[in-house]
Amino acid sequence: MEHFLQKRKFLSAQTDILIKGCQQNELHAQEQLYKLYYAEMIKICFRYAGNAGDAGTIYNNAMLRVFKYIGQYKDEGKPGAWIKTIVVNCCIDFCRQKNNFQQSVPYTGQEEAVIRPEAFDRLSGKEVQQLIAQLPTATATVFNLFVYEGFTHKQIGGHIGISDSTSKWHVAEAKKLLKQKLETFTETELQRNAAG
Numbered sequence: 001m002e003h004f005l006q007k008r009k010f011l012s013a014q015t016d017i018l019i020k021g022c023q024q025n026e027l028h029a030q031e032q033l034y035k036l037y038y039a040e041m042i043k044i045c046f047r048y049a050g051n052a053g054d055a056g057t058i059y060n061n062a063m064l065r066v067f068k069y070i071g072q073y074k075d076e077g078k079p080g081a082w083i084k085t086i087v088v089n090c091c092i093d094f095c096r097q098k099n100n101f102q103q104s105v106p107y108t109g110q111e112e113a114v115i116r117p118e119a120f121d122r123l124s125g126k127e128v129q130q131l132i133a134q135l136p137t138a139t140a141t142v143f144n145l146f147v148y149e150g151f152t153h154k155q156i157g158g159h160i161g162i163s164d165s166t167s168k169w170h171v172a173e174a175k176k177l178l179k180q181k182l183e184t185f186t187e188t189e190l191q192r193n194a195a196g
Contacts, residue, residue, distance in 0.1 A: 015079050022070045034063050037080065041087045047144050048091035050133050062090040088149055092159050095141045101162050123182075131181050135174055142170035 018036065021029025038059065045055035045062070065086050073082055123131075132140050141160070145151045146167070151159070153167040 019070065019073060019079055022067060023073075030063075030067055033066075037063075037083055040080070041083065044084065044087050044148075045091060047129065047132075047148065048095055048141060050137075054094065058090050058094050059087065061093075062087040065090065092141075092145070095137070096160055099138050099141065101138050101160050101166075131178060132174075134181065135177055139170045139174050139177070142167055143174035146171050 045058040049055040153164040156167040
């Protein structure tokens with residue numbers, strides 16, 4: 001545990017140096033900061049883009065925005081959270097440009113599908129992402145914002161220009177479709193195991 005804390009402290013100090021370098025427009029510092037956060041942030045971009053090319057475009061746009069506004073970053077010791085906020089905002093911009101979100105879909109508070117946590121036990125994180133990626137694009141976007149980013153329905157509505165009710169409908173629809181996909185996935189897996 002102590003080794004982990006020392007490593008974290010070292011990375012924090014290194015990041016602070018890179019931030020200062022970026023604030024002085026140092027190309028080397030920008031390159032190093034870009035590389036430092038790439039692995040973590042490209043996963044977020046991929047969640048919304050669905051393919052490597054678009055995910056890379058989103059990350060590049062986000063980092064350009066980071067470098068443009070890095071002078072506004074206050075030394076709060078959480079550059080990763082600040083960068084993540086910018087990355088998520090760029091993901092939202094990308095989704096708004098690519099999707100035509102329906103302004104209002106009536107949500108009648110119908111009973112939501114319940115997905116038991118053990119349903120995910122047989123799946124890797126990558127497989128879960130693949131199932132989410134198979135959802136209709138607008139539904140997947142809203143679901144990701146709700147589940148992964150922790151946005152409220154009101155925040156989602158404000159970001160992508162839909163009503164709270166529409167956001168709730170998309171999350172309910174995502175759960176229903178994911179439950180169906182998980183059941184199909186489980187049946188396929190059982191058949192494969194029986195045959196093998």
